[in-house]
Amino acid sequence: MALVYTEEHEMLCEAAKGFLQEKSPVTEFRALRDNQDPLGFSRKLWQEMAEMGWAGILVEEQYGGLDFGFTGAALILEEMGRTLCASPFLSSSVIAATALRFGSETLKENWLPRIASGEAVIALALEEGVKHDPPATSMVAEKSGNGYCLNGSKTYVFDGLDADGLLVLARSSGEAGQENGLSLFMVDGAAKGLSYGATKLLDSRNYAAVSFDNVEVSGGDLIGEEGAGLAMLEPAMNAGRIGLAAEMFGCASQCFETTTEYLKERKQFGQVIGSFQGLQHRSAHLYSELELVKSAVIKAGQDFEKNPEHSGMIASLAKAKAGEVAVLAANETVQMLGGIGMTDELDAGLYMKRIRAAQELLGDYAFHANRFAKWRGF
């Protein structure tokens, strides 16, 4: 498959760009932050996105979605990254929608139409420590009647505050550190025994610490087989990783373009600073790196669309490379803007914070480089 976008994709991209620039420019995100919005995103704006079909972009038509394909979702995320749009798109429409593909018919009927309509926001309750490490999961899922009883706590649950549903990885057997013995559950966000606390991170998004105190779930809420939860969750995590790579590519591209324009305007020593070779070569290097990220993101999107169950290596490539280069782009932006780049008035810091968080979520560079190396046999 050629590594270029189809006409359909180009049209979607243009539409997304237009919509986001009008409805969700960076000033909107800044306002959410300044007003300390408890949710970290606008439900109203999310509804509008849902009406455009975005919330159900990966949901099959029979459940009210567009079934447009993953490349389209990645393109939307790239544009969202450009304007720092805050929405539950990644959590709900990309990660949860992918995980539910492997769920029972009842689960699909219960959740997918509500994801597609934007009515339900679903968050992934996965991490328990400070580094992405799914096998380390120790939350307990104990057999209880026909169902399970969940006990433990999850941290840094992205879009977890006020979530209508939680995708939960819990241990039904074995010990923390083992890949086997984990099970994946779809839990109602309002289930008895759940309690939520807000976690304020530097990127001003919605994160929750969620504790589970004898939360009862039915056997029907299990996605896939008991004990095979990690394998069940793998495609959804890869969708999230590629999505984050696309979002970071959007953030980094915006940083780079803004900085390049600034280099053509800002004068020091009687000339525009963009005429200095010291800055030119760094810009040209960053341009080259961004070209590599773009290729990896497109390829990852296409491969995931074709074969979501075997997308681990390409997802790791995209996530690692995008994270590395986006961090470089953010750092170069602040450095090249100089003193004003350090001020809160400019957007550079907002991009730097978003990128910092995104490169950490679902595995940082070292995590994915390690995975990549294992796949490559060393």
Next chain:
Amino acid sequence: MEDLVAFQIETRNWLQENCPQSMRKPMRSEFDACWGGRDWVFASEDQKLWLQRMGAKGWTAPEWPKEYGGGGLNKEQAKILKAELAKIKARPALLSFGVWMLGPALLKFGSEEQKKQFLPPIVRGGIRWCQGYSEPGAGSDLASLQTKCEDKGDHYLINGQKVWTSYADQSDWIFCLVRTNRDAKKHLGISFILFDMASEGVSTKPITLISGKSPFCETFFDDVKVPKQQLVGTLDRGWDIAKYLLTHEREMIGGSSDGSMGGRGIGEIAVSALGANENGELVDSALRSKIATAELDGWAFLLTMERSKDEAKAGHGIGARSSMLKYYGTELNKRRYELMMASKGLSALEWEGEASNDGQLPRQWLRTKGNSIEGGTSEVQLNIISKRILGLPDPKVN
């Protein structure tokens, strides 16, 4: 569509009948390649036959017009030919700077007489060409070249020196950049001229590199007389031709990075040399993470090469982006070879001996250092990206 199917069948049959069996094996080394030329000594009767047959068909230059000896194929047909050749693992019948570089320049800038005179012998492999660009005082600043070309009424007289002329000592003719105007701005006083290396006053001297033997030569011109009709394009406007050709060259060098996807990576090489722990991970964890980074970049770079080709097919020229590929590809390759050397430790240092195939790895490692210099240094590529792609202004000269 039907025509293409017919062409494919016809091509397959022709190759079946005409490609000698011994030419259907991959080349073992550069010595298996055929460069043609007046003094070429064929390695085998099959090599000679293969070149003669392909040359007669014009398929050494499949897309050049038939009237100049080319194959006259359109893009689709050329693609089919390439695929059919690959299917039987056919060796290239001819490697040629004439086909890769001079030919495209002559087709775009040459006169009708020049095309008729020079293109057919290139296709048949009868004349081997070399490229006279760099000079001792004109490397990155190529346009400051000084080789003098004077108008002597019925001929030109050339005096000066070129350097890094690949295979000058084995070539029959040279395409050369010379200064025809000393008063004009440096880019506007250069001409593109062709002449016979057997002309009186031409001499060459091979250059030994840090990696050992090399195809490079120094080339000297001492009162070389050149007929006037051998100047290509407009007098003093040879720089346009040079730029056109350099873009081709960059794509070739950037594209030769050998970190092939799915192939044996550096990681595997390191594991077989140094060993792995019980988890199958390379024992040296610091080296392992460096290799992982280089491999990630290698894959992302190969995807970028692929994307550039796909975009070119979709009608977007790659233009100055060839500078990005050249820059990144050659710098990456240097990193990769550093890691391969590290992976083999002391054994990577062997310079002579059977185990190392006479130091193949360290010689390649040393050779990669030149890839980011030849065809425009990495720094020149970064300048081109800054100016042509990012639109950043030229530095102000005080």
